[in-house]
Amino acid sequence: MDKVMNPAPPTGKSTITISESSPTYHHNQFFLNMSTQAPATTTPSLHPLPLTLIVAATSSSLAIGRSGGLPWRIKADMAFFARITKRVPLTALPSTPTLSPTPIHNAVIMGHKTYLSIPPKFRPLPDRINVVLSRNPDSISAPDNVLRASGIEEAVKMLQERGDVAKVWVIGGGEVYKAALEWEGAKEIVLTRVENEVEGCDTFFPVRLGEEGEWKRVPHEEFEEVVEEQIPRGVQEEGEWKFEFQLWRK
Numbered sequence: 001m002d003k004v005m006n007p008a009p010p011t012g013k014s015t016i017t018i019s020e021s022s023p024t025y026h027h028n029q030f031f032l033n034m035s036t037q038a039p040a041t042t043t044p045s046l047h048p049l050p051l052t053l054i055v056a057a058t059s060s061s062l063a064i065g066r067s068g069g070l071p072w073r074i075k076a077d078m079a080f081f082a083r084i085t086k087r088v089p090l091t092a093l094p095s096t097p098t099l100s101p102t103p104i105h106n107a108v109i110m111g112h113k114t115y116l117s118i119p120p121k122f123r124p125l126p127d128r129i130n131v132v133l134s135r136n137p138d139s140i141s142a143p144d145n146v147l148r149a150s151g152i153e154e155a156v157k158m159l160q161e162r163g164d165v166a167k168v169w170v171i172g173g174g175e176v177y178k179a180a181l182e183w184e185g186a187k188e189i190v191l192t193r194v195e196n197e198v199e200g201c202d203t204f205f206p207v208r209l210g211e212e213g214e215w216k217r218v219p220h221e222e223f224e225e226v227v228e229e230q231i232p233r234g235v236q237e238e239g240e241w242k243f244e245f246q247l248w249r250k
């Protein structure tokens, strides 16, 4: 299993546990030929950089967190999260072989609290460029390979300027989802909709999903094309948990 997020205890703080000891998906075989990219002297445009949010939230209230951690432990969802956030889209691959390959990766943007909720030995999340947001980025205690940014706009700019980034995922928590949803590049939400009622949640996904809102559910076949894998249809069950993988777009 690639990633394990533990549910939050009734009290306490850091609760996400991520085990990356035996990754099932190796995306590092993908390389980007820098010669196919814009010259280093070109300043990339800030718009549009598509951002995809990925979140697990309850159906009823879109609850996502409790006491600094996840309110559930759903292994299938953790594995799904790890696989698809690592997978470099085929469209990001060079069309011709390259002599001096530069590896490309996806990026994950997260809030300072979400970063700190990952146990130190499992962070930064491997095989992805980790970007942590803080209003005081110098306060972030993290290895040098973690990018620090003072907001979504700065994070987007940093990633655009690198030239080795494929897909950009926003992985939470609530405050960072809100900032991302206000960014015009946020067009897709990969949602694990948890059917169970969960007590005591204190963090919520700040969006309206449904008939009346601007976000529309994408047909299953198109969802599979976007994430480049087969997704089980309908409500899934794992122990007490009932959940469904969905894609929403505006």
Ligand SMILES: NC(=O)c1ccc[n+]([C@@H]2O[C@H](COP(=O)([O-])OP(=O)(O)OC[C@H]3O[C@@H](n4cnc5c(N)ncnc54)[C@H](OP(=O)(O)O)[C@@H]3O)[C@@H](O)[C@H]2O)c1
Binding pocket: 016, 054, 055, 056, 057, 063, 064, 065, 066, 067, 068, 069, 070, 110, 111, 112, 113, 114, 115, 117, 133, 134, 135, 136, 139, 149, 150, 151, 152, 171, 172, 173, 174, 175, 176, 177, 179, 203
């Ligand atoms: N269900 C899910 O899919 C999911 C996914 C991720 C997280 N979660 C849960 O969500 C909860 C954490 O969410 P949260 O909302 O409390 O915290 P968060 O969004 O993870 O982090 C908040 C912190 O990030 C920084 N930040 C946030 N927005 C910013 C912005 N626009 N510009 C600059 N810095 C910004 C600030 O750091 P500074 O204080 O350093 O300025 C802020 O205190 C936890 O319970 C976690 O388990 C759930």
